[in-house]
Every structure is written in C-alpha cells, then in structure tokens.
Amino acid sequence: MAAQPSRSDRRELVRERAFTAAGVTAAVALVTTIVLFLLELFVTSRSSRAAFGWSFLWHSEWNPVTEKFGALPMIVGTLVTGFGALLISTPFALGIAIFLADYAGKKVSEPVKYLISLLGGLPSVIFGLWGLFVLVPLVSKFEVWFGKLVGSEALVASGTTGVGLLAAILLLAIMILPFSASLILESLLVVPTELKEGALALGATKWDTIQNVELPYVRKSTVGALVLSLGRALGETMAVTMVIGNGMKMPRSLFDPANTLASAIANQFLEATSPVYIASLIQLGLILFVISIIINIAARIILRRGVQQ
Amino acid sequence: MTGRKIKNSVMGVLVAASAVLLIAVLAVIVWHIFISGVKYLNWNFFTKAPTPMGESGGGVFNAIVGTFLITLVAAAIGTPFGMFAGIYVAEHRGLRFADIVRLGADALQGVPSIVIGIFGYTFLVARFRSYSALSASVALAFMFVPTTARVTEEVLNLVPSGLKEAAYALGARRSSVVWNVGIKTAAAGITSGLLTSMARIAGETAPLLFTAFGSRYVEWNMLRPMSALPLQIYIYASSPYPALQQQAWSAAFVLVLLILLLQYGAKHLIARVLRVKA
Numbered sequence: 001m002a003a004q005p006s007r008s009d010r011r012e013l014v015r016e017r018a019f020t021a022a023g024v025t026a027a028v029a030l031v032t033t034i035v036l037f038l039l040e041l042f043v044t045s046r047s048s049r050a051a052f053g054w055s056f057l058w059h060s061e062w063n064p065v066t067e068k069f070g071a072l073p074m075i076v077g078t079l080v081t082g083f084g085a086l087l088i089s090t091p092f093a094l095g096i097a098i099f100l101a102d103y104a105g106k107k108v109s110e111p112v113k114y115l116i117s118l119l120g121g122l123p124s125v126i127f128g129l130w131g132l133f134v135l136v137p138l139v140s141k142f143e144v145w146f147g148k149l150v151g152s153e154a155l156v157a158s159g160t161t162g163v164g165l166l167a168a169i170l171l172l173a174i175m176i177l178p179f180s181a182s183l184i185l186e187s188l189l190v191v192p193t194e195l196k197e198g199a200l201a202l203g204a205t206k207w208d209t210i211q212n213v214e215l216p217y218v219r220k221s222t223v224g225a226l227v228l229s230l231g232r233a234l235g236e237t238m239a240v241t242m243v244i245g246n247g248m249k250m251p252r253s254l255f256d257p258a259n260t261l262a263s264a265i266a267n268q269f270l271e272a273t274s275p276v277y278i279a280s281l282i283q284l285g286l287i288l289f290v291i292s293i294i295i296n297i298a299a300r301i302i303l304r305r306g307v308q309q
Numbered sequence: 310m311t312g313r314k315i316k317n318s319v320m321g322v323l324v325a326a327s328a329v330l331l332i333a334v335l336a337v338i339v340w341h342i343f344i345s346g347v348k349y350l351n352w353n354f355f356t357k358a359p360t361p362m363g364e365s366g367g368g369v370f371n372a373i374v375g376t377f378l379i380t381l382v383a384a385a386i387g388t389p390f391g392m393f394a395g396i397y398v399a400e401h402r403g404l405r406f407a408d409i410v411r412l413g414a415d416a417l418q419g420v421p422s423i424v425i426g427i428f429g430y431t432f433l434v435a436r437f438r439s440y441s442a443l444s445a446s447v448a449l450a451f452m453f454v455p456t457t458a459r460v461t462e463e464v465l466n467l468v469p470s471g472l473k474e475a476a477y478a479l480g481a482r483r484s485s486v487v488w489n490v491g492i493k494t495a496a497a498g499i500t501s502g503l504l505t506s507m508a509r510i511a512g513e514t515a516p517l518l519f520t521a522f523g524s525r526y527v528e529w530n531m532l533r534p535m536s537a538l539p540l541q542i543y544i545y546a547s548s549p550y551p552a553l554q555q556q557a558w559s560a561a562f563v564l565v566l567l568i569l570l571l572q573y574g575a576k577h578l579i580a581r582v583l584r585v586k587a
Contacts, residue, residue: 012482019484023400026393030454031413037420037428044431095327103324112328114576119335121572123512124422125539126561129546130338133345133554174334181331205317228419235421237515238543262423262515269427269519285427289420296419300412 034293041286048279056283062248062264064272069280071287073250077258078288080165080251081240082233085172090226093177097184098210101191113182120178128242131171136162136243139170143255163245166254171239176229183225187218187306221306224299231295235288237262261288339565346562349555355563358527365552369560371527372541375442376567378529379521379537380511382446387453388503394454395461396487402466411462417455422515425451430519442528442535445521449510456509460502464495501578508571512564514539538564 048056052069059070096116100109140162147160191214199209215222245257246267259267261284272278353368360367394410401407429448434440468491476486492499517523522534523544538560545557 012485016482016484019487022389022393023397026390026458027397027406027410029390030394030410030417030458033417033451033454034413036432037424040428040432041424044435092327092330095324096331099324099328103321104328112332115332115335118569118572119331119338121508121512121568122338123514123539123564123568125512125514125542125546126342126565127338129542129557129561130341132546133558134337134341177331177334205313207317207320208313210320231419235419235424237421237423238539242543242546262421265423265427266515266518269430282427282431285424289424292419292421292424293416296416297412300415 037289038286041282041289045279045282045286047275048283051276052280056280057287060250064268064274064277067274067276069276071261071280071284073248074259074261074264074284075287077165077244077251078234078260078262080254080258081168081172081244081260082230084165084169084254085176085233086226086230088169088173089177089180089229093180093184093229094222096177096181097188098214100181100185101188102206102210102214113185116178116182120182124175124236124238125242127171127175128239131167131239131243132163135171136167138162139164139167142166160255161245161257163243164247164255164257165244165251167243168240168258168260169254171243172233172236175236175239176233179232180225180229183228184218184222187221187225187303188214191217218306221303224303224306227295227299227302231292231299234260234295235262235292237266241266261285342558342561342565345555345558346565347559349559350562354556354559359525367556369536369538369541369556369563371524372536372538372560373563374527374529375521375524375535375537376511376539376564378531379442379445379449379517379535380507382443382531383449383453383510384503384507386446387450387457387506390450391454391457391506392461392499394458396465396491398458399462399465399491400483400487411459414455414458417451418459420451422452422513423518425449426516426519429516434520439532440520440522440534441532442521443531445517445535445537446531448516448520449513452510452513452516453506456506457502460506461495461499464498464502465491467498468494497578497581501575504571504575504578508568508575511571512539512568514543518543538567 048069052059056069056071057075058072059068060072061068061070062073063069096112100112104112140160143160143162143166195213195217196209199213200206204212240260241263244259244263246259246263247257248259249256251258265281265284269278269281272281353366355368355373356370357366357368358371359369394414398407398411398414425448428451429444433444433447437444465487472490472494473486476490481489517537517540521537521540523536523540524534525536528535542557542560542564545553545560548554
C-alpha cells in the first residue's frame with residue numbers, strides 16, 4: 001500500500017539485514033575456527049617437520065638435550081590410557097544406563113541422573129588433585145603388593161611411586177564414566193515401548209528383553225557414544241598430566257611413568273626453550289587436534305545414523 | 310528357577326551395583342574435597358593473596374579475582390558468536406551449511422583443552438609477546454562458543470512453531486520473530502545454557518597454562534598475567550610443600566562450590582522453562 005517506505009519500516013529493514021548478517025557471520029566464524037586452528041598449529045610446528053619429517057610419528061626417542069624428537073612414546077601412552085579407560089568403564093556405563101532406563105523408578109533415576117551430571121561437571125584439575133593424593137598412593141600400594149606376588153625385585157625396588165599408566169587409566173575410567181553412561185542412556189530411552197512390551201508379552205524376562213531387543217536396537221548409537229567417550233579420554237589433559245609421571249621413555253609396563261600427547265605438552269611446554277623443541281610439542285598438539293576432529297565427526301555421523309535407523 | 314530367571318536376577322543386581330558404584334566413587338571424591346578443603350579455610354584464604362615463599366598464611370584472593378574476570382570476559386566475547394551461530398542453525402534447518410555449522414560446533418566441543426591452550430599461545434601470546442588474562446579469555450571463548458551455539462539451537466527448537474507462525478502471519482519480519490518470540494520464549498533456557506557453559510570454562514586449567522600463566526599478585530589488568538583457581542590448584546598440587554598442597558584442596562573446595570552454584574542456577578532456570586511449557 002505504502003509507496004514510500006516509512007521511517008520505521010526502513011529501520012526495521014536495517015535491523016533485519018543486521019540480524020541476518022550477524023547470524024551468517026557467527027556461523028561462518030565458527031566453521032572458520034577449525035580451519036584457523038589447523039593452519040596456526042601447522043605453520044607454527046613446521047620446523048619440527050623440517051627436522052624429522054614423517055619419522056616423527058614412529059621414532060621413540062624424545063630427548064630435549066640432543067634435540068631428537070619422536071612422538072611414538074606419547075602416541076602409545078595416549079592409545080593405552082584411552083583404550084584402557086574405555087575398556088574398564090564401558091561395562092559400568094552400560095550397567096548404569098540400563099539400570100536407569102529399565103530398573104529405576106523416577107524417584108531413583110532423577111537424583112542418580114543429577115549425581116551423574118555432577119560427577120561429569122567436576123573440573124579435570126579436581127580429578128587430578130584427587131588422583132594425585134588419593135588414588136596414586138593406593139596404586140603404589142598395589143604395585144608393591146603385586147611386585148611381591150610375582151616376585152619382581154625390580155618392581156618393588158623402583159617403580160612403586162604409583163604415578164604412571166595404571167593410575168592414569170583408572171582416573172580416566174572414572175572421568176569418562178558419567179559421559180558415556182548418559183550418552184548410552186539417551187539412546188536407550190528412545191527404544192519404542194511396543195518392542196519391549198512385545199517381547200515381555202511373549203514370556204521373555206526383563207533381561208531377555210534388554211539383551212535381545214533393546215541392546216541390538218541401540219547398537220549403533222552405543223558405538224557412537226563409546227567413540228565419543230574415547231575421544232574425551234584421548235584428549236583429557238590435566239588429570240592425566242598430574243598422575244602419569246611425565247616419563248619420556250617408551251613405557252614397558254602399566255606401572256611405568258609415561259606421557260600422553262596432551263600431558264607431554266602440559267608438562268613440558270613452559271620448559272621448552274629451543275625452537276625445535278617448541279615446534280615438536282606444537283606438532284603433538286596438531287596430531288591430537290586432527291585425531292579429535294576425526295573421532296568427533298565420525299562419532300556424530302554414527303550417532304545420527306543410529307537415530308535414523 | 311530356570312536359568313533364564315536366574316540370569317535375569319543376577320543381571321538386575323549387577324546393573325544396580327554399577328549405579329551404586331558410581332555414586333560411591335562420587336561420594337568418596339566429594340568427601341575428600343570437603344574434608345581436606347575445609348581444614349585450611351578461613352577469612353584470610355578468601356581475602357589475601359599468597360604470601361612470599363616460606364611464610365605461612367595467605368590465601369587465593371588473586372585466583373578468585375582471576376577466575377571471575379577471565380570467565381566473565383570469555384563469556385562476554387563468546388556469547389554473541391555462540392548465540393547468533395545457534396540462531397542461524399535453528400533458523401536454517403535442513404540447509405547444508407547449517408548442518409556443517411552444527412557438526413563444526415560438535416567437533417569444536419571435542420577439541421582437547423590443551424590444544425586450545427597451545428593455540429592461544431601461538432595465536433596471541435607469541436604474537437603479542439606477553440602472557441595475559443585476555444589471551445586466556447579468548448582461548449576459553451573458543452570453548453564457550455560451540456556449547457552456547459548448541460544450547461541456543463536446542464532451546465530455540467523447543468519454541469512451539471505455532472507461536473512463530475502466528476507472528477509471521479501478523480506480518481512480522483524474521484528478525485523480530487526470532488527476537489521477540491523465539492529468544493524471549495527461550496530466554497530462561499538460553500541463560501541456563503550460558504551458566505552451564507560458564508561453569509564448564511571456569512574449571513578449565515589447560516587453556517590457561519600458557520596464556521594467563523598465573524601471578525602471585527591480585528591483578529585487575531586483563532593485559533597482564535593473572536592467576537585463576539584451577540591454575541592455582543594445579544600449581545599448588547604439584548608443589549612439594551604440604552602447606553601449599555593443603556591450600557590446593559581448599560582452593561578445590563572453593564572452585565567446586567562456585568561451579569555447583571552456577572550449575573544450580575542453570576538447573577533452577579531449566580526447571581522453570583519446563584514448568585512454563587507444561
């Protein structure tokens with residue numbers, strides 16, 4: 001009707017454009033961030049690649065004095081602690097999720113869910129503090145006991161401080177438990193009631209139903225949840241840094257001090273003085289970044305497929 | 310009893326036991342923080358900066374100030390980006406780029422905190438040749454944006470489409486629909502999400518190690534090195550002095566209290582949203 005747009009109309013139009021621009025800018029910025037991270041880490045670590053090339057990935061000597069850097073001990077440490085923690089925590093995570101989905105009434109499940117979110121919300125450094133002063137002494141006692149059991153003098157004599165791979169694995173298992181349990185629970189809750197009731201009506205016990213109806217139904221999303229938890233464990237920094245012992249050699253047993261990619265950076269970055277040392281630590285960060293992006297995107301895709309199915 | 314039924318009972322006990330175990334572990338951790346934390350707590354702990362090496366007493370006022378400043382500035386930087394990215398994704402559902410943005414936010418949420426820290430160092434600290442609280446805030450903002458974006462999107466998706474359609478039918482533009490209908494309806498939910506994200510970044514240590522760096526003094530200038538509670542806990546816990554280790558527990562107690570407070574606020578708001586919806 002109005003041939004001439006009124007002033008308030010024009011103002012609204014400006015606001016509309018600004019609004020759209022803000023949305024697009026923020027969205028583009030978010031995606032660009034990933035590229036920016038990749039570029040920045042890639043560029044600042046180039047002197048490490050110039051010195052060691054691909055052999056950085058499989059050389060096992062990490063020596064700041066001779067300036068020889070190979071990431072294999074950290075890669076091994078990361079994989080051992082990550083998969084070890086996942087192995088220990090998965091049965092419990094499944095148990096907790098099944099308990100909350102199928103056994104507990106609302107009066108029990110609501111507070112338990114709240115406690116899970118509480119445990120999941122505790123900062124990494126708090127777990128580290130607890131791990132260092134409570135868990136590590138226990139692990140140390142276990143090492144002494146185990147050393148006597150297998151009659152290993154070396155173990156009793158030297159490696160009994162408690163810090164090392166085992167302490168890191170146990171602490172990580174506790175830390176990812178609330179995360180994986182709540183992700184698995186989410187997928188269990190969408191199993192259609194008709195399917196469960198159908199099985200129960202055929203005379204299946206509750207566990208028969210869980211084992212043969214529910215778990216197969218959520219198989220894909222459970223895998224997705226576990227992959228996401230693995231991603232968490234691989235990148236977890238402070239807690240691991242505080243209990244793993246900053247060992248630079250290739251670990252030979254679970255009791256050895258070691259390093260993960262993340263803990264090596266946290267432990268050594270401020271002490272690193274030479275450019276190659278710094279670049280090599282950034283290179284560890286680049287490896288960790290690429291692994292975490294791949295794992296997270298893969299897990300999301302698996303999860304999405306699980307839901308669609 | 311048949312084998313099936315025995316198995317049924319055994320598994321029932323086992324799943325309940327795993328839930329009990331989780332609660333037990335949480336209880337043990339919280340108990341340790343409480344018992345060891347309150348021992349050293351006194352008024353000075355909240356109001357004094359650390360004393361010089363070797364002298365007793367002192368507190369973590371410097372770290373408390375740092376945690377508040379660094380967290381608030383990070384949230385101030387991250388909120389507009391996170392919220393608008395969330396609005397974009399919610400308003401463009403089905404669009405391929407919106408999917409990519411959502412996936413990008415998920416991927417960013419999974420980036421290890423130490424990588425954020427090292428990025429903060431190379432991107433800001435190395436460039437400007439100085440450790441600063443501001444570089445820590447920027448690093449934390451990179452963790453704040455993706456969580457905020459996802460929460461905003463999720464909460465906006467909860468707004469009944471009937472409400473929005475009614476506004477469109479009255480001739481409202483998209484910006485005014487999103488703002489006056491979407492954001493206002495979802496305000497409590499979004500605020501709750503912001504508080505949860507703040508609780509998360511307030512406890513982060515790794516992004517601060519090479520950016521905020523830490524300081525023994527009460528520092529208000531964002532361009533200078535600054536301490537923060539998580540950082541102080543890490544430094545004290547790794548120190549060989551029992552007096553400092555004790556302070557680490559007390560600082561942990563204060564940090565957990567702060568985080569619980571933020572989370573309680575968030576939960577309270579969520580409860581209100583759900584009540585309004587029902």
